[in-house]
Amino acid sequence: DTGVSQDPRHKITKRGQNVTFRCDPISEHNRLYWYRQTLGQGPEFLTYFQNEAQLEKSRLLSDRFSAERPKGSFSTLEIQRTEQGDSAMYLCASSLAKGGQPRFGPGTRLTVL
C-alpha cells in the first residue's frame, strides 16, 4: 500500500490557462473521489468514480471542469480557462467499496495569478 499519490503537488498558472492534475489511487480501490479545499474551509466534494464510471458530480463542478478515469485506475482533473477563484487545494481520495473509508492523497495546490 503506497498510498494515494497526486501530481503535481503545486501548480502556478496564469488566468485563462488550462491545467490538468493526476491522481493515482491505492491499486485495489475501485472508488475515486475529487474534493476541493479553499483556505480556511473543509474539503468540498466535486465528483466520484466507481471503476471508470463517473457516478456523481457536484454543482461546484462547472462546465470548465472535467474529470476522467479512463481505465478505472488513475484519474485526471482538468480545469479549462482558469479563473482566480479556482485557486485551491485539489484533493483526491480512494476507497475500496461503498462505505469504505476514503484515503486521501497529499493534494495539488493550485494558484491562479
Added chain:
Amino acid sequence: GIQVEQSPPDLILQEGANSTLRCNFSDSVNNLQWFHQNPWGQLINLFYIPSGTKQNGRLSATTVATERYSLLYISSSQTTDSGVYFCAVEWPPGGNKLVFGAGTILRVKS
C-alpha cells in the same frame, strides 16, 4: 443539505495539556469520521465512529448519534498534534460523499 459545525474554531495549547473538540451535525448520519490535516495539507484518517467510543493512543472519540454530536479528545498534547482537525459525515446516508465541517485549528506550543 446537512450542516456540520465544529468548535472551537481555533485552539492554542501548552504541550502536555488535554483538549476536547466538538462536532455537531444537523441530521441523522450513518458514518462520521475524524481527520487530522497536517501543516503540509495531508489528511490523515483518525477515527471512523458512527456511534460509541473508540481510543487510539492519546486520542479518543465519542459519537452520540441520537443527539447528533461527536467529540474528539486529545490527551497529553504534543507539538506534532498541531494542524487542523476535521469531522466529516457521509451525506446523504448510504451515499458516496463526505460533508466536512470547517475544522478546528490546533496549535500546541512547547
